[in-house]
Amino acid sequence: MSKLKTAFVCQQCGATANKWLGRCPDCDAWNSLIEEAAIAPGRERSRSGLATSGRPQRYEEVRTDDAVRVGSGSLEFDRVLGGGIVAGSLVLLGGDPGIGKSTLLLQVAAARAKEGFSVVYVSGEESERQLKLRGDRLGLEGGSLFLYSETELERVIDALRRESPALVIIDSVQTIYSSKFSSSPGSISQVREVTAELLYFAKSTGTPVFLAGHVNKEGNLAGPKALEHMVDTVLYFEGAKHHAHRIVRATKNRYGAAGELGIFEMTSRGLIPVENPSGLFLSERPRSAPGSVVVCSLEGTRPMLLEIQTLVSTSGFGYPRRIAVGFDQNRLSLLLAVLEKREKISLAGEDVYVNVAGGLNVSEPVADLGLIASVASSFRGQPVDTDSVFIGEVGLAGEVRAAQQVPLRVKEISRMGFERAVIPSGNCPIDNAPADLQIVGLRNLSELMELIF
16 A cells, blocks of 8 residues: 655745755745645546647637626726626635625626626635525625535536536635645645636636635735736735725736726625725815825826825934834835935924825825925924825935826826826926816925925
């Protein structure tokens, strides 16, 4: 009788070792190696190929006229996907527990089924009765929606091939296991095998497949990093539980722009798309408050107006505090050093607290100009003009560098009713600028101080 071959597999990066090690030699993770069987004896790996023609095709012979996107029933979700659902695509949606992944996927499934398309919702976490209770609470209509509670991969694939659905949803990929492996569901080998089989099914049949994925305590998708490389699109569900809105962000998309995001509002009837995000984030903005400044950030292809709030107060300790919520901490320290060196504003004994109202994270450097204006306004106790929006990256020499897609941002500023856009001089003049909007170009921080004070 042959001995079962095993290996110790790192649950963080997927590296293998012949013996147990306390620390993974590849990713340096501690206590992450678990013994797994390579493959159960007597089981052979059998997969359907990706190719549909059986031979290499010339570039000109490949047809794309039938690769039409279909709507998901939500304009915001279609925006994140790049315009709709692509046939044969494999989409991974990750997020914290309870943030709304299953709710969103069930709404998408019901919307497609309502249009007459066959949809199979496979759940490894809930029974069909629990899914039905959730759908009734959301007021969904079943139509041609099929619910299937199963965790074994082979049974799931067989059921999908019998039904031939137009859309498949797997909730979640960490709960499905293959009988070829003796390891528990959610392990590195199981997640890799399940994703690979579903990838082959999607490509060979042209059926789009959505996968719900868990995240670990660091906020990354649980499982091997290869999981994100195998799928076509990776979406992250973001949002704080004390905020009503939820954000779906595309970090990888083979069929659209990476970085695109959709904004939803969580209600008792499910997730409702937000058509005007700028109005949502500026709805409670105080008027004539020192430290309150509006910036225009570009998320994917969508410009959004956000409020940056800063509070500068005298430090009661020897070491001043620098706290930022929604803004990069290192970027804040850099900009404070530039402001202190170039404009002689002494912040050595001041605590600086920065918050992006609404819970959204701003990573674009074009928010630098607005942040510096906000800090200077709070330090002097003088409010900035409430009808101005600031755009521009600030360099270490105090210069204001040109930004990207300024005409698109300016249109959003005019649409929201603001009267002045403060932009880098390198972006002036702007062709076809709105007539009711004043455009002010700045070259350095000295001109910014003269403008706001």
